[in-house]
Amino acid sequence: MIQFQYERASTAKAAxxxxxxxxxxxxxxxGTNLVDLMKRNVMAPTKLVDINALPLREIRQQDGKISIGAMALNSQVADDKLIIEKHPLLSQALNAGASAQIRNMASVGGNMMQRTRCHYFYDTALPCNKREPGSGCGAMEGMNRMHAVFGTSEKCIAVHPSDMCIALVALDATVLVTGPKGDRRIPFEELHRLPGNQPEKDNNLQKDELIISVEIPDNSFSKNSHYMKIRDRASYAFALVSVAAALNIEGKVIKEARLAMGGVAHKPWRLKEAEKALVGKPATEETFRQAAEIAMQGAKAYKHNAFKLKLGPNVIVEALKNAAGLV
Amino acid sequence: MNEAFFDKKEYKPLDRVDGRLKVTGAAKYSAEYPLPNMAFAVLVGSRIAKGTIKSIDSKAAERAPGVLAVISHLNAIKVPGYQPKGEHPSEPSTNGQPLRVFFDNKIVSNDQPIVAVVATSLEKAQYGASLVKIQYIKEQHKTDLEANAGDAKLAAAAKKNPKSPTADYDRGQKDAFESAPVKFEAEYVLPTEVHNPMELQSIIAHWEADNKLTVYDKVQGTKMTQKNFAKEWDIPEENVKCIATFVGGAFGNGLHNWPHETAAIIAAKQVKRPVKLVLTREQMFTMVGYRPRTWQKIQVGATRDGKLVAINHQSIGQTSSYEEFTESTLMQTRMMYASPSVSTRYRILPLNVATPIWMRGPGEATGAFALESAMDEVAHAIGMDPIDFRLANYTESDPDKNMPWSTKYMRECYEEGKKRIGWKNRKLKPGEVRDGEWLVGYGMGTGTFGANRGPATVHAELDKEGNLVMHCAITDIGPGTGTAMVQIASNTTGISTDKITFHLGSSEFPNAGLQGGSSTVNSVGPAVLAACNALKEQLITMAAAKGNSAFTSAKPDDLMFNKSELQLGGKSAKTTLADLFKQNNLEKIETTNESKPDENRNKYSMNAFSMHFAMVHVHPFTGQVRVKKIVCCADAGTIVSPKTAESQMIGGATGGIGMALTEDAVMDHRFGRYVTKDLGDYHVPVHADVPDIDVYFVNKPDLLADPVGSKGLGEIAIIGVAPAIANAVFNATGKRVRELPITPDKLI
Known part of the structure; x- marks a missing residue:
């Protein structure tokens, strides 16, 4: 770890x-991810700006939406009555991530900004275009069991590790940021980016922008949603594949659907074509299987992650079955 | 044999004698001794797997604040024990030359320690370490077991001695397998696993004088460490002190003295201050051993009605290029089942990796995965219940050594285990039982380990208030050794457990071997017994000499304490300890007693046995496995500490769940470097993976093995768990996974 300055910001503007x-x-x-990265010399900021004193922890109902402060803790959001009642999908996704200790420290903004857990990104003795542009992608021909099957580039096949973000992208959330030029709103789907030629860039925030809050519009999914995460152990492991599924079912017919996947791409992977295939159809396993097939179109496997092409659609079906109450 | 002794006094569950110290943080582990003027060392590991160091640029590190020294082969002081051809002290010895840290510019494995940065604080040492620039000349490395299997060879010990346990073994007819009515053949792979105890390997090295060394060291043998470092530094053994009062888990990785220990000792000598060195979690994967990746092939021949005809079992385990690590992977295949013909072929494959070391259950756990999976597969092939198949091939005596068992109570384990797991709900045909969407399966696996015993000595002191204080050099890596010894002493004397103290974990105390190979209770327990009986002997002599006629013909077994009063044959002896001491003008009496294995070891085959049952749920579409229940049955002789023994079985079963389902140290062979090397990526089971674990002890003494009647527990607690789970997964799904761990991708 290198030496760095530390500053405690008392306002968003100061930060x-x-x-x-x-x-x-x-x-x-x-600091649940950044400190690890600093200890391993993967990231070496010369200054840390601590925003824990900012008044950004509030979760509140506004007109037609819920706003969650960027400094709300993961555990606080997961256990929040309003969230459990209106967006149980988000609560489930949060509780599927990390461990209780980490959720008690990690903030909502930090969760969005966490970096990939790609082995090659973490080991400075190995090549990684994300950590050291131009050094090569270690995972491409290496151990890539955990890696992406959607939206990869020749530079990077890493995945975004968050569970929370999979629920937020499914729930059409919007991120509020502030910067030197003032505030702006970013649709959640546009917050993170695909690696392309610049895998060192995880997201579309400007260097000096700060996340203030995230907003979730009111919806009709609270009765029929489910977050399913498949991993190598029952808790405290990153997703092999995860699926956030939300349905609005009237009678037996799907009126609206939201579907997103984790563990498959450099960003939370929203499945809009599959959603379209669900709308207007009966909430049956058959419908879900068809949507899952559409969802996996364009997926590309590497040496060790071909199983995701089979596991992915299975988890979509299982998540939808759970959301629809068929299990 | 004195069975009556054990009939009279039952061992009851007792809280850990050091439990309070552990949970309040008062227990001191190796890194927790705040010596004055302490310096801190951080190791820099190589970034290639094979080659030489071309240059080390340490200027920036040396200039960094607080850095006291940057030590490498370029400037390290000469270690007297580093004779080019001399036997580097390592015990129990692996054949070869253990890595000599800072000796030369050779790189023999990735993350090999090559530089130590010593500074006035840990953070300063870490920062200094980040500034060291090293250049290498790379050579082509080999780290892939399967790709290099053709280079596997017989261990040197086996070449020298055809009776060596690792030598080729043949019993019965050579081609028996070929002509068997039912022939089964399969290959099994166990990945590299890493011990990963909670406590990181740590040492404080302190040169109290030029030729006087004290180490606070996380090891499983204080006497081993004392001896090794005395040899390494060419100083008298009595000048080396090793303190390991508490050890926060080890699972075998403290059975060897490792390069980081010598690095700290060199550093302490060079900066003339005590030096603390704590490995990082990543370094725990590369510097202190691991369970070697092992490939196995097994052939089983049987009759259609379930009689074994032949077993051929071969294995290749990886080792380093500089030490020959071997383990008993194939030994149980020779004696577990009554197969008239058995052949084993054990091979090792030197690779550009660090040296492995025994990890809980060691080779037996690896071998049991293949043998017990194969037994299940054959039972399935001939349509037999796997327990019936095993019972049809039960060994009434050891067919390998041609000796009777000292004791063997596996039939009791089969019966009790079946009942507790609900074996009657198992269907012969896989995939037949469901719970909602989940497939339900039942499986079992057996294990065995030698009832090992070595010499041990205990010093015991009894004062006039009836306080009994004992000392022994043995370590306690977590099983509750102090608790067990206090219980043996209490049981032998009648003194209540709160008046007995057992001090351990220092080379200053009387001799004991390593805490490893399930040998502690079997070895140290008898020494406790001997010391207690010697004290009683002294009391009897004292009383008789003072004219107390009741004592003249009394034997130690007759004498017991009942609070302050002494009893003979269950009746009051009408005297107290205080009286006796007063009459003899004594404050205390003391004794030192050694206990050693006896000639029974040449007449009987002595083994502890275990049997593990698992009930699992498997999701047919997502491949998730949930272990719903485990039943562990153990024939381990007398259970002297039922509570800690049960905990030990639970820990073993948990380790077995990791072995079966989650643990995998994955290496990228292009670099010869691990990619899963922290507790986030290397998956040990978490609470959510561990179900109710039900433990059953046969609890019958084996007094041929040792006077305590114990056969050892630590290893059998894990041996057989992984195949039990793999067999249950097969029973649930019809899918046989022969390469561990059984992750979801292998089941969809």
Missing amino acids: VNALTNNANAKIIAG
């Missing part, structure tokens, strides 16, 4: 200023 004034400054919230 943004600190970022603007130092190209190597990083925000620290819960």
Whole structure:
């Protein structure tokens, strides 16, 4: 770990200023990922801007939406009555991530900003275009069992590790950020990006922008949603494949559907074509199987992750069955 | 044999004598001794798997604040024990030359420690370590077991001695398998597993004088460590002190002295201060041993009605290029079942990796995965219940050694285990039982391990208040050794457990071997027994000499304490300890007693046995396995500490769940470097993976094995668990996974 300066920001503006004034400054919230990365010399910010004192922990109902402060803790959101009642999918996804201890430290904003857990990204003795652009992708021809099957590039096949973000992208959330030029709103689906030629960039935030909150519009999915995560052990492991499924069922017919996958891409992977295939159809296993097939179109496997092409659709079907109450 | 002794006094569950110290943080582990003027060392590992160090640029590190020294082969002081051809002290010895840290510029495995940065704080040492620049000349490395299997060879010990346990073994007819009515053949692979105890390997090295060394060291043998470092530094053994009062788990990785220990000792000598060195979790994968990746092939021939005809079992385990690590992977195949013909072929494959070391259950657990899976597969092939198949091939004596068992109570285990797991709900045909969407399966596996015993010595002191204090060099890596010894002493004397103290974990105390190979209770327990009886002997002599006629013909077994009063043959002896001491003008009496294995070991085959049953749920579409229940049955002789023994079985079963379902140290062979090397990526079971574990002990003494009647427990707790789970997964799904761990991708 290198030596760094530490500053405690008392306002969002001060935090943004600190970022603007130092190209190597990083925000620290819960520190559950950044500190690990610093210990391993994967990231070496020369300044840490601590935003724990900012008043951004509130979860509140506004007109037609719920707003969650960027500093709300993962465990706080997961256990929040309003969230459990209106967006149980988000609560489930949060509880599927990390461990109780980490959820008690990790913030909502930090969860969005966490970096891939690709082995090659973490080991400075191995090549990684994300950590060191131009050094090559270690995973491409290496151990890629955990890696992406959608939206990969020749530079990077890493996946985004979050569970929370899979639920948020399914729930049409919007992220509020502030920066030197003022505030702006980013649809959740556009927050994270695919690796393309710049795998070092995880998302579309500007260097000196700060996440203030995330908003989830009211919806009709609370009765029929499910987050299913398949992993190598029962808890405290990253997803092989995860699926956030939300349905609005009237009678036996699906009126609306939301579907997203984790563990398969460099960003939370929304499945809009599959959603379209669900709408207007009866909520049956047959319908779900057809949607799952559509969802997997364009998937491309590498040496060790071909199983995701089979596991993926199975988990979509199982998540939808659970959402529809068929299990 | 004195069976009556055990009939009279039952061992009751007792809380750990050091439990309070452990849960309140008062227990001191190796890194927790705050010595004055302490310095901190951080190791830098190589980034290639094979080659030489071309250059080390340490200027920036040396200039960094607080850095006291940057030590490498370029400037390390000469270690007297580093004779080019001399036997580097390592015990129990693996054949070869253990890695000599900072000796030369050779790189023999990835993350080999090549530089130590020593500083006034841990953080400063870490920062200094990040500034060291090393250049290498790379050579082509080999780390892939399967790709290099053709280079596997017989161990040197087996070449020298055809009777060596690793030598080729043939019993019965050579081609028996070929002509068997039912022939089964399969290959099994166990990945590299890493011990990963909670406590990181750590040492504080302190040169109290030029030729006087004290180490606070996380090891499984204090006497081993004392001896090794005395040899390494060419100083008298009595000048080396090893303290390991508490050890936070080890599972075998403290059975060897490793390069990081020598690195700390070198550093302490060079900076002339005590030096603390704690490995990182990543270094736990590369610097302190691991369970070697092992490939096995097994052939089983049987009759259609379930009689074994032949078993041929071969294995290849990886080792380093500089030490020949071997383990008893194939030994149980020779004696577990009554097969007239058995052949084993044990091979090792030197690779550019660090040396493995015994990991709980060691080779037997690896071998049992193949043997017990194969037994299940054959039973399935001939349509027989796997327990009936095993019972049809039960060994009434050891067919390998041609000796009777000292004791063997496996039939009791089969019966009790079947009942407790609900074996009657199992269907012969896989995939027949469901619970909702989940497939339900039942499986079992057996295990065995030698009832090992070595010499041990205990010093015991009894004062006039009836406090009994004992000392022994043995370590306690977690099973509850102190608790067990207190219980043996209490049982032998009648003194209540709260008046007995057992001090362990220091080379200053009387001799004991390693805590490994399930030998502690079998070895140290008898020494406790001997010391207690010697104290009683002294009391009897004292009383008789003072004219107390009741004592003249009394034997130690007759004498017991009942609070302050002494009893003979269950009746009051009408005297107290205080009286006796007063009459003899004594404050205390003491004794030192050694206990050693006896000639019974040449007449009987002595083994502990275990049997594990698993009930699993498997999701047919997502491949998730949930172990719903495990029943562990153990024939381990007398259970002297029922509570900690049960905990030990639970821990073993948990390790077995990891072996079966989750643990896998994955290496990228292009670099010869592990990619799963922290507790996030290397999956040990978490609470949610571990179900109710039900433990049954036969609890019948084996007094031929040792006077306590114990046969050992630590290893059999895990041996057979992995195949029990794999067999249950097969019973649930009809899918046979022969390469562990059984992750969801292998079942969809």
